[in-house]
Amino acid sequence: MTTTAVTTTPVVGFERVGKSYGNVRAVDGLTLALHPGETVALLGPNGAGKSTTLDLLLGLKQPDTGTVRVLGTSPREAIVAGRVGAMLQSGGLMDEVTVAELVRLACSLHPRPYPVSEVLARAGVTRIADRKVDKLSGGQAQRVRFALATAGDSDLIVLDEPTTGMDVTTRQAFWATMREQADHGRTVLFATHYLEEADAVADRVLVLHRGRLLADGTAAEIKAKAGARRISFDLPDAPIDEDRLRGLPFLATLDVSGRTVRIQSTDADATVHALYGLGLYPRNLEVAGLGLEQAFMTITAAEEAKSTC
Amino acid sequence: MLTTLASWGLIKLELTRALRNRKFLFFSVLYPSLLFLLIAGSASTTEKIDGTGLTLPTYMMVSMASFGALTAVLMGNSERIAKERESGWVRQLRLTTLPGRGYVLAKTASAAVVSLPSIVIVFVVAALVKDVRLDAWQWLALTGAIWAGSLVFAALGVAIGYLASGDAVRPVTMIVYFGLSMLGGLWMPTTTFPQWLQDIARWLPTHAYASLGRAIEQSHAPHTTDLLVLAVSFALFAGGAAWLYRKDTLKA
Numbered sequence: 001m002t003t004t005a006v007t008t009t010p011v012v013g014f015e016r017v018g019k020s021y022g023n024v025r026a027v028d029g030l031t032l033a034l035h036p037g038e039t040v041a042l043l044g045p046n047g048a049g050k051s052t053t054l055d056l057l058l059g060l061k062q063p064d065t066g067t068v069r070v071l072g073t074s075p076r077e078a079i080v081a082g083r084v085g086a087m088l089q090s091g092g093l094m095d096e097v098t099v100a101e102l103v104r105l106a107c108s109l110h111p112r113p114y115p116v117s118e119v120l121a122r123a124g125v126t127r128i129a130d131r132k133v134d135k136l137s138g139g140q141a142q143r144v145r146f147a148l149a150t151a152g153d154s155d156l157i158v159l160d161e162p163t164t165g166m167d168v169t170t171r172q173a174f175w176a177t178m179r180e181q182a183d184h185g186r187t188v189l190f191a192t193h194y195l196e197e198a199d200a201v202a203d204r205v206l207v208l209h210r211g212r213l214l215a216d217g218t219a220a221e222i223k224a225k226a227g228a229r230r231i232s233f234d235l236p237d238a239p240i241d242e243d244r245l246r247g248l249p250f251l252a253t254l255d256v257s258g259r260t261v262r263i264q265s266t267d268a269d270a271t272v273h274a275l276y277g278l279g280l281y282p283r284n285l286e287v288a289g290l291g292l293e294q295a296f297m298t299i300t301a302a303e304e305a306k307s308t309c
Numbered sequence: 310m311l312t313t314l315a316s317w318g319l320i321k322l323e324l325t326r327a328l329r330n331r332k333f334l335f336f337s338v339l340y341p342s343l344l345f346l347l348i349a350g351s352a353s354t355t356e357k358i359d360g361t362g363l364t365l366p367t368y369m370m371v372s373m374a375s376f377g378a379l380t381a382v383l384m385g386n387s388e389r390i391a392k393e394r395e396s397g398w399v400r401q402l403r404l405t406t407l408p409g410r411g412y413v414l415a416k417t418a419s420a421a422v423v424s425l426p427s428i429v430i431v432f433v434v435a436a437l438v439k440d441v442r443l444d445a446w447q448w449l450a451l452t453g454a455i456w457a458g459s460l461v462f463a464a465l466g467v468a469i470g471y472l473a474s475g476d477a478v479r480p481v482t483m484i485v486y487f488g489l490s491m492l493g494g495l496w497m498p499t500t501t502f503p504q505w506l507q508d509i510a511r512w513l514p515t516h517a518y519a520s521l522g523r524a525i526e527q528s529h530a531p532h533t534t535d536l537l538v539l540a541v542s543f544a545l546f547a548g549g550a551a552w553l554y555r556k557d558t559l560k561a
Contacts, residue, residue: 058404059403060400060403060404062559079403079404079405079406080406080408081406082406084404085404086404088397088400088401088404090397090400091397091398091400091401091404092393092395092396092397092398092399092400092401093396093398093401094322094326094393094398095396096326096329096330097322097325097326101322101325102322104318104322105318105319105322106405108317108318109315109318109319109405109406109407110405110406111406145401148401149404
């Protein structure tokens, strides 16, 4: 009986959550649910409400309207129970103490701590364990923050732009560790502006824009939702008549530079067919799917266009 | 009780850090004793200050012990809290099981641990170098009263730490610190002040604080006014700190 209750309780539940600063609606009627074992990326341009969303989720801010539940309780209760580990971009570190001392503190504050040496090793900070916290590079400090977030056995791990300041190798090692966490059944939610990370790591992507959820699905679904495919070709023979090209069906965007034409189309087959119908002879024709980055830009640009109309 | 337990790890770490910080240790632990020697060093050990029945070294011993405790708790709290609020460490701590007031408690407790040696060292220097002699109960009562009284200023430090931030916190702390020390008569007896200044000084918590210690030296009961001033100051500072803390928590 209890098992059904546990499995149906979302790890994170936002119910029509709103939060404003003055006239700015940072989060606008946000409803979402995260489930156990998911690795979720939170995407959005600057000012989309990512940080506010994470603050609300962690109980650092209180919503004006709606409710935020974490593991069936209030965010603060979930944190006090040690069920949430979090790493904030704005989270500072205590200075004049060593990395090991700080990690020991985090372990001592967790109800189900891991051994200090294990936490240090997992975050890759064993070698800098005796270094003073204020003498660390940006990437090293990030890893210490990660160590603090994973000092004990938590059900949910929240990471705000975790790989900022890390070099490529460290970043890869970081995500390998993170995947391990997810494999142990933990729910991982991370905000990032590296879209390739979301593409590679997350099994669910949330796109936030102006405090609202624009898209929610797998990376593949988000790309499909953006709908567009990229068509590019050269027109070396004739002068390029942009107006004629603009008349092509299913055209989303058109970009002409020199003799090269780049098009985003919601139905590439039909667009290419019509292209030949114009009597043009495109060379070096390529049709490709959008990357997550372009899909993301398409989705937010479309929303932007809608709201300015 | 739970708060205390959860804070223990942080108190230990705060202490480690304080003991490692030589500048802080110098100013809070050694500086008051040095200042005592500077002021009372050449003073007579038998001549009494008018109206007190105390020798200058005995009088200044309480002043400097109070000053040392004040330094440790006020400096230890205000600048650190402001700095750590700004760096986001306070925010990071709010993502742990430690309740917010546990942070304030840890700060105050570790400052209090540092303030104890600063009081005792002034006493030892005064007794050894300037022959200050008191009964055993007086030494104990003095230590206890000055130590407990420093809580008033610990609360003030917390309040300043949550009130001022960034570049403002140091000047604000310094003005309050020097103002309270000087006008409260910790550096020189207020009897040297002009009358109007004496009238103001009488109502300062630092004046009441040192006066409490002097009453013990004179084997008098403490003045009701002094106890009242300290109690009201503590209520004001602690209330202000709690209010500012709550405001900061909602904002962050």
